Amino acid sequence: MAQSSFQEISASDFFYRNRDIAGFTNPSRAIFAAIRELVENSLDAAESLKIPPDIYIRLSTQSKDKKDEQVFKLRVEDNGCGIQPRFIPSAFGQVLYGSKYKLKQMRGTFGLGGKMAVLYGQIMTHKPATIMSSTGQAKIYAFKLMIDIQRNRPIIMDRRVLVNKEKWRGTIVEFYIEGDYLRAMPKILEYFKQTAMVNPYSNLTFVDPKGRLYKFSRVTTEMPDPPKETLPHPYGVDVELFQRLIYVTKEKNLLEFLKNHFHRIGNITAQKFLEFSKLSPTKKPKKLSHEEIVTIVQNMKKFKEFRPPDASCLSPLGQDLLEAGIMKELNPEYIVVNQRKPSTYAGHPFIIEMGMAYGGEIPRKNSFQIYRFANKIPLLYDEASDVSYKVINSINWRRYKVSPDLPIAIVVHICSTKVPYKTVGKEFISDRPEVRREVANSLREISRKIHHFMSKREHVNRERKRISVFAKYLPRIAEFSTNLAEKEKQPDIKKLIASVRKYGEEE
Amino acid sequence: MAKKSNSTDKNKEIIGSLKRLGTQIYDQLENGVFPTINMPSRSIDNINYDPNLRQYVLGEKTVTRSSRNIRHLKPFTQLAWAALFSNELTFHKKTSTLRDVYYSAQAYNMTFKNQQESNNIITDLETAIGHSREEFHIFPEERSAVFGDLTIEYTVPGYEGKTMNLSAHPDGVLIGPALTSSKFAKTSADKIIAIEKGGLFTRFIEENVHKKHNSILVLTSGQAPRQTRFFLRRLSDELKIPLFIFTDGDPWGMHIAMVIISGSANAAHLRNLNTPDAKWSGVWASDIVKYKLPSDPLDDVDIKRLHELQKDPRYQEDPLWQKEIKTFLKIKRKAELEAYARYGLTYIVDEYLPTKLK
Structure with missing residues (x-):
């Protein structure tokens, strides 16, 4: 052998x-x-x-x-x-x-x-x-x-x-x-x-x-609040983490242990959870058997009364900074941004921020220019595998008067304590239902605004075109009729052209 | 002798109409309102046959072209330009063609999308001022001719007072603007013969039809151009002599005669383009039978056309039409004017014509 x-x-x-x-x-x-x-x-x-x-x-x-x-x-x-x-x-x-x-x-x-x-x-x-x-x-x-x-x-x-x-x-x-x-x-x-x-x-x-x-160069000195450190949320805890916490803890009973090592567990929640798990609040954490630990971790995922994690451990850009950033690098004609409320997947809090920009230095291609970010770092590879790409391409854009051949950039930023990357390469976000839903909702919000903008723009263009038609032909009519009527002076048509403006000065 | 047509008076009248149109637009602009032009509607439901005038006329309906309406604005401008352009033509006694108009517009920085658009605008102008474009010096391409003992006196610039006898040239004289605007000075003819085809027109001249039958010969070259119809009307009216029309013996030939007699729906906004008292003299369907003419079977399109014509109001006037249509439909044959050649080259002139010119 x-x-x-x-x-x-x-x-x-x-x-x-x-x-x-x-x-x-x-x-x-x-x-x-x-x-x-x-x-x-x-x-x-x-x-x-x-x-x-x-x-x-x-x-x-x-x-x-x-x-x-x-x-x-x-x-x-x-x-x-x-x-x-x-x-x-x-x-x-x-x-x-x-x-x-x-x-x-x-x-x-x-x-x-x-x-x-x-x-x-x-x-x-x-x-x-x-x-x-x-x-x-x-x-x-x-x-x-x-x-x-x-x-x-x-x-x-x-x-x-x-x-x-x-x-x-x-x-x-x-x-x-x-x-x-x-x-x-x-x-x-x-x-x-x-x-x-x-x-x-x-x-x-x-x-x-x-x-x-x-x-x-920077365009602002405003900065988002730095993220606060936070304790692990019970939904996101596994057996290994739980054992490490037991190893380091100084707490002498389970009630205090739960209260002091986990996010969103207070006195009442801890008591309810221990009751749910049929464990004594006074039991010493270091005395928990291996089977008990496994049961507790499983129960942590089953128990429905933990409040969702709060987002103080996250540091999103915020709408103003996101807008400033897009403006600075793309210099578009129009920007709309949106920040979603914090949400969670598997016990990890996350926030989706999105922006959409039209025109300016954004190139016209056959598809939208998508910029993806996770925790303020750009994701440059595997765009087509990203959940946001899928969401963006599943929308019926005609409803929003938008088509992929327009110069439009879409910015997606996800911040999380644990970004749900799909692979070890960490280049794209996996298609989790919670994340997908937040991206879709955010996208809908900005799409509604871009729709409004596109409609208005279309309207202004049509109006401008309409006025230009009058401005082009009325003077000719004046010229021809003056000659034909053998008059000396052309009639003043400025008021007529001005009266064509239906909605007053726009933009 | 016939009543005189004073072409200069005519010009003054046209210039007056055009100036009124210009003044109307000018005054509206001066008063700060969007200018509008009213004119009779040329839509199909407004074209009616008038049995008294024996031609199509426009009904009561009018349309308003308003410069307030963005869709009317460009045609309105084009119309104003066309009026100005026509005014200059008429004033300087220059002539132009529809094709010319299309290109001339570009010199004024006006554009027409295509020939059809500019033609439509000229038709609008005809409707708006109630005169045909020939009257304001826009002519079609010339292709018809006249021959016979008629002395005319030119009115066009450079030729004023000059005279010419229309039998001077054995190929006939082109019916162009100079001819249609000339005065008719003297004639010995007592009838006009209009012929559809060039070959026969030449034959008639060679055979001295104009002398043998005291006639002025007019070649229509198929469907007579409006100018030729206008000229035929003038000949008939001013010389007070009858017009006989010879066409092929088929529905198309028959209709060439009908348009000379009763006009077309397209020209319902105009007068004096038809000669109501003219007579269609052949080839009739019954001639095909009577003279045993070499003939061809009618095609499906011929038969379809005959059924259309049967219902046409113009064909209800004279029982001759209905009778001949029925005969065509019965024998299902058609014959060309040249078919008489089976009896020899001179038969049509010596035998056929005399029976028809009654």
């Missing part, structure tokens, strides 16, 4: 072997994924302090050969909250370490965006990453890091402390990455444009390897 060897692999080793899960599929995709992960970390870092983000991204080429795949230096600099020095090595040198396992709306969802980028850079170029960060205090900390992939540990190559004379706050990440910029470029630029659309309070500056500058 042959001996098979089993070995435990570390988290970083796992992702090293399965890097396409995190979007690092090929050289062009990798360069795009690295930029977006770092930009999103930077946006989160600034937003957590409610500071309008200033992010500077520079991609510069190192090798001079003209091969498709080159080594680039990527530098991303932000004005975010900064990272305390003791966390820096782990934050960038240890996969699955991070601040993203508490429940609140955040951009990245793997908790490995930045690390994955550093990891990818390391395995392709074997060069350390440089991290500089300050929380705005007296010192700036600079690290040179690599990752010990097998052990999932940061290796600190160099550590320096600088005096922070100018009270700089933020983080600078710089590392080397192999990639194919020319092929990635369209996606990268589209990514910045769309990111700017849903983050209208941000300044994004990108310098590409050819030295070209792309600047996306």
Whole structure:
């Protein structure tokens, strides 16, 4: 019998072997994924302090050969909250370490965006990453890091402390990455444009390897309230999470345990639930048997009296900012936006925000221009699989005087503590009935308004056309009749033309 | 001698009508109202046959073209332009054709979608002022001719007072604006013979029909153009001589004669385009039988046409029509004028004509 060897692999080793899960599929995709992960970390870092983000991204080429795949230096600099020095090595040198396992709306969802980028850079170029960060205090900390992939540990190559004379706050990440910029470029630029659309309070500056500058400037300093951390809602809890909570809890009885570790469970609800589950309120959580835990988790899904999760853990853009963002990037003739009330799926709260824009810089194509966002990050791939695409294409647009060949853009933004992505690639939203319903309702609301606009526009156009017909022919009639009647002076027809205007000045 | 037609008086009258139309529009504009024009309706339900006038006339119904109505606005403007254009033509004694009108409009930065649209506007103008377009100098293409002992005196610019005898040219003289506007000075003819076909017209000239039968020969070239019908009416009226019409012996030939006699529904808004006392002299259906003419069977369309004509009010006037239609339907044959050639080239002139010109 042959001996098979089993070995435990570390988290970083796992992702090293399965890097396409995190979007690092090929050289062009990798360069795009690295930029977006770092930009999103930077946006989160600034937003957590409610500071309008200033992010500077520079991609510069190192090798001079003209091969498709080159080594680039990527530098991303932000004005975010900064990272305390003791966390820096782990934050960038240890996969699955991070601040993203508490429940609140955040951009990245793997908790490995930045690390994955550093990891990818390391395995392709074997060069350390440089991290500089300050929380705005007296010192700036600079690290040179690599990752010990097998052990999932940061290796600190160099550590320096600088005096922070100018009270700089933020983080600078710089590392080397192999990639194919020319092929990635369209996606990268589209990514910045769309990111700017849903983050209208941000300044994004990108310098590409050819030295070209792309600047996306903020149009407002208003920002949405940052999301609050929240406890897990009972509907969304599984056995593993429940056991972890029991492991960490300091509560001595079930009643207090339920009240203090779960969202939307107060004294009365906790009592009712324990009655429903036939458990004593005074029972010690750590004494629960495995079977009891499974029963409780099952009952949590059956019990009907939990109030739905509240949305304070969400940070939607809001109608004003969404409108400002669309206006800034598309400069349309008309915009309508809508924000739905919070809703939930499987215990996870979510909010749908939508916008529709007509004209301006929106191109005329054979289909609507759809912009999809989840937690303020653009989704650029697999549009046709997204629930919003299906909803948009199931509507009878003629009822709204709209057709896909018009220059119309539709913006869909879903925010949630757990965005219901369909696949690990996290590029499209799955077709869940709750989400579908909210998207459909939101779309109907904006469609009604766009219908109103289109009708009015049609009306104004018709009216303008009508008046122009009179303005064209009446003077000719005056001219011909004056000649025919052998008069000297043409009759004044201005009043007649003015009287044609049925509804007065419009627009 | 016949009463004189003074073409200059006519011009003054036309110019007066056009100026009145222009003044009417001008005054309405000056008074701050959208100008309107009233005219008799030319819709089918307003076209009636008048047994006294022996032609179609327009009834009481009128239509109003209003410049307030956006759908009327363009045609209204075109009508005003057409009036101005016609006024200039008439004033300068220049002539134009319908095709010309279509293109001339572009010089005034007016556009017509197509020839039909401009033709319709000219018909509107005829209706609005009650004169035919020939009177305001818009003529059709010329294709009919006249030959015989008639001396005319031109009135067109450059030819005023010049005379010509219409037997001067053996091919006949084209019936154009100069001829229709001329005065009739002198004739020895005592009848007019209208012929449908060019071949026979030439034969008649060669055979001296004009001398043998003291006649003026007119070639209609199929359905007579309005100008030719107007000319025939003038000849008949002013010279006070009868008109005989010779056509092929089939429903179509018969109708060519009928339009000369009783006019067409399309021209119901106009007068003097028909010659009510003219006579259809052949080829009759009964001639086919009587002269044993070589003939062809009637087609389905011929028979259908005969049934239509049978009900046409114009064909109720003279029992001759109904009788001949019945004969056609009975023998189911048709014959051309040339069919008389079976009896020799001169038979039609020497034998047939004398019996018919009574």
